[in-house]
Amino acid sequence: MAKKIRVLNAVKRKLFNKLGLRYRDNYFVDAFYKKNSRNGVLKIGEHADTNNVVLDCSDSNDEQKVYSFPKRYIYEIKDASIWTPDNLIFCSSGKLIAESTALSVYRLLWEVPLPEFKAKKYLSGQYIYLAINENYYHWLLEDLPVFITAQKLKPEAKIIAKKTQFRPALDFLEKFFPGRYALLDDDIKCESLVMAAKTGGMGAPHDHGVVHPKDVEIVRDWFADYMNPGKRGRKKVYVSRVGRRRSPEGEEKLVNRLKAEGFEIFDGSMGLFEQIEYFQDVEVLVGASGAALTNILWMAPGSKVVKLALDGERLHFFSDLAFYCDVILHNIDVPSCAWNDSIRESIELQLNSLGFWGGDSSEKL
Structure with a gap:
């Protein structure tokens, strides 16, 4: 019914x-x-x-x-x-x-x-x-x-x-x-x-x-008692949609490139308190608009988010949240359906221009 x-x-x-x-x-x-x-x-x-x-x-x-x-x-x-x-x-x-x-x-x-x-x-x-x-x-x-x-x-x-x-x-x-x-x-x-x-x-x-x-x-x-940033190394994280309904064709190749550049891959499989702990130590978060970007909520002030704006969308949900949490948000426009070699290269170049690509980027942040 x-x-x-x-x-x-x-x-x-x-x-x-x-x-x-x-x-x-x-x-x-x-x-x-x-x-x-x-x-x-x-x-x-x-x-x-x-x-x-x-x-x-x-x-x-x-x-x-x-x-x-x-x-x-x-x-x-x-x-x-x-x-x-x-x-x-x-x-x-x-x-x-x-x-x-x-x-x-x-x-x-x-x-x-x-x-x-x-x-x-x-x-x-x-x-x-x-x-x-x-x-x-x-x-x-x-x-x-x-x-x-x-x-x-x-x-x-x-x-x-x-x-x-x-x-x-x-x-x-x-x-x-x-x-x-x-x-x-x-x-x-x-x-x-x-x-x-x-x-x-x-x-x-x-x-x-x-x-x-x-x-x-x-x-x-x-959740303040659970939000105590640790002294571990600051992480670069990519929110992956590989294997999910809205994953662009070719995303898996980008994931492999990001891994080689020191990014960890988040697939959304953690529980609530695991996510709170994990994202406190994320210095750079990259991903398309989706529920996983809600974890901006747990990130430390001054952290960075790069939103892959599928088809140039400019929905305000995550930019507003970033503003309230004192997190810096950037947009990279990309198509939503398929990411070929040239599109992936464009993403890489823009991440590089922001200082998030190539070796240890912690000194550039």
């Missing part, structure tokens, strides 16, 4: 995009609070109070860009329903709270009726739901910060999440909340759900994916 609904919503999303329709802010949790009390939404705390943020641009021709963030709060939602397959939260009147999910398909479909579902379980008491979007970027920077804020405000609340094999989330729960969480595979309704506003802190509802500086700060503070 869930698969059919996803397919249907994908079709709707394409139609919405073609028609130029976008979502509005009246389906976010703050709007439910402002409308009336019949939705069972109560404001109980504050999540972030950042307004205008000015960023230096390393991914476009602009010198600076400004994000205008609304104030964000923490809410208690009475008789909230949770559709676990896609982490969707509904208020007591059955309306979708669009910011409960990191999936743009639902944020785009704010006015399209979603299939009704009947909760199979009713949970008495107060709960905090850890949304688990099985994408490292969205989970770490969207789902996790608001969970941390809610949990700090209501540490006595019970913790629930959907049943998953997503290793970073399981590592997180087992490290910090062993024996205190439950993984559910049923659609549920709970007497009281605590959640912090999420979408409103991402620049504006019209700009999906903007990183909120407060969320970056929250995550880094939470």
Whole structure:
């Protein structure tokens, strides 16, 4: 059933995009609070109070860009329903709270009726739901910060999440909340759900994916005890897609060349805390846009990232994150489908011009 609904919503999303329709802010949790009390939404705390943020641009021709963030709060939602397959939260009147999910398909479909579902379980008491979007970027920077804020405000609340094999989330729960969480595979309704506003802190509802500086700060503070750069040699690392769906043809040859130049190869197979430890000692990180670049979060200030901009894309996700973490980001434009000898040579030449190629580059950094 869930698969059919996803397919249907994908079709709707394409139609919405073609028609130029976008979502509005009246389906976010703050709007439910402002409308009336019949939705069972109560404001109980504050999540972030950042307004205008000015960023230096390393991914476009602009010198600076400004994000205008609304104030964000923490809410208690009475008789909230949770559709676990896609982490969707509904208020007591059955309306979708669009910011409960990191999936743009639902944020785009704010006015399209979603299939009704009947909760199979009713949970008495107060709960905090850890949304688990099985994408490292969205989970770490969207789902996790608001969970941390809610949990700090209501540490006595019970913790629930959907049943998953997503290793970073399981590592997180087992490290910090062993024996205190439950993984559910049923659609549920709970007497009281605590959640912090999420979408409103991402620049504006019209700009999906903007990183909120407060969320970056929250995550880094939470893991501060695990972020102690060691005295080992600084590493040059390449994020490899070899063997994966989005690996460009010919990438394996580039990997072999990078190995010969002293690069280590990261394939994403580490657990959460292994990645935190590993990337603290990365001085140069090279890779195409993808979830693995989220590990900028753990890199030391002054480290460098070279993003291989496939087909010249200039998505702001990682440049914003680098800015907040005081990491320097460069772009190298490359095609996405196939990397022949001339393209690989061009990548090598540009890495060389940045001082990251040829022998021990540590003195050039």
